[in-house]
Amino acid sequence: MVTDEQNEDFQRLHQLIEGSDDVRGFLEGMARYASTTLSRVTGAPIECAVTLHRRKRSVTIAGSSDRAILLDGVEQALGDGPCLEALRTLKPVLVPDTGIDERWPRLSVSLAAAGARSVLGVPLELGVNAAAALNFFAQDAGLFTEHAIEEATIFEDMAAQALRLAVRIATADLLAEDLKAAMESRTAIDLATGVIMEQNHCSRKEAFSLLRDASQNRNQKLRDVAAGVLGSRFESPDTASVTYFED
Template sequence: MSSREGPGVCGAGRRATAPAEGGFAMLPPTDPTVEPAAGARDLSDFTEAAMRCVEPCCGAATTVTDGSAERRAAATHPDLTTLISVELDAGEGPTSIALDTGEPVAAIDLLDEERWPEYRAAALESGIRSSVTMPFRRSEVEVTLSLYSFHPGAFAHLAHHPVVVLGEQFAQGLVRDHFYRAALAQVNQLETALDSRAVIDQASGILMHALGCDPAAAFDVMRRFSQQTNRKLSAVAEEIVRSRGRSLRAQQHPR
């Protein structure tokens, strides 16, 4: 049996996919034939790549928060999903401390660990003897990477390990995605506003012709009708354009 295999945690290529407790969503599995580097921005691929990057590691788990209400997480084995849930439910453990301090948190030998009783019990039940949790904070994005081993003292020399660079690059990639999505949402809002403005202007022209009024009066007519019918101004304008103003006149002057 290799150091990556053993009771409970380390089936090769296995990833946690079921929903877990503790207020976060476990991501679905990715194609195991995809190279980790090719999907480095995917949370599951990153977690798998990190586990493979460190020789004593038998499993890994990652959590991500980006300002939204939901915390995302991925793990290489269902037992590690449970372990993260234990941490979050208990409100104690290396993940919360790493996020609070911004520093790596190591459990050198969980047989001797006294800081987190519930985490310790759950980890030992899965055969884990040591762990390290590393935080990566970039702008609004917070990432934690936890590595686990069946052996005590397995992660004593990770300060300059390539897995640290991998974590930093992953966090930076999430920041780029975060700002890209925010910019895209803003562009969509602007496009919607421009489209609405065009329809409103067209509807104003129809009302000006039908009612013999100026632009301000036409807009005021639409605004009042929007309030009376509890509909968006753009929806009222679209109806006026479709009916060439007849629908509004019918509402104002019913037979």
């Protein structure tokens, strides 16, 4: 059963999507909110970093603080640890005490020296092409109890849903921008063709051939040549398009 606090978390994540300019902004906000959520559960300061795994490569892409990003970066540099293990197994992975854990000795020594005594890696399932994980760090050992892990897992499920939505929205925005750019390019080409027709008293087919030939001869994109024609036309209304095409 979803509690009021969990429902509030879900609503908050969706508000982050609406209030973020891009996916990175959402991820940074999500990391801060995950940090706040686990800090509330454990009663102690918790930091959080977000790791993205794609095309056999993992990288830290956001964090609740610069320190969280640095701590997560240690694991990425060493190439193994609870966060990466969580990505492989798609299950939460706990290091209850970096002072005594022997699974990743170099990582444990480095994190303990940096003041991170316990770590919790929680995977986010995004789909077949990418995966992400939340890497939580605590200053004290033993803070990630069963209850804290359960709460992190619930938050992970909501965060994964919100992140998938954010990625879809970002993809849709990029597609819209590409479509808009394509439409603007087509409009510029059509306008330039019309200018050439007017100034050279030729057909649309002949005008477009002039435009295309100039594009090929100058090794320029068709839309760039079209923009040049329009610029020349409106800067010097009496200049013929054949003059623009002369080398």
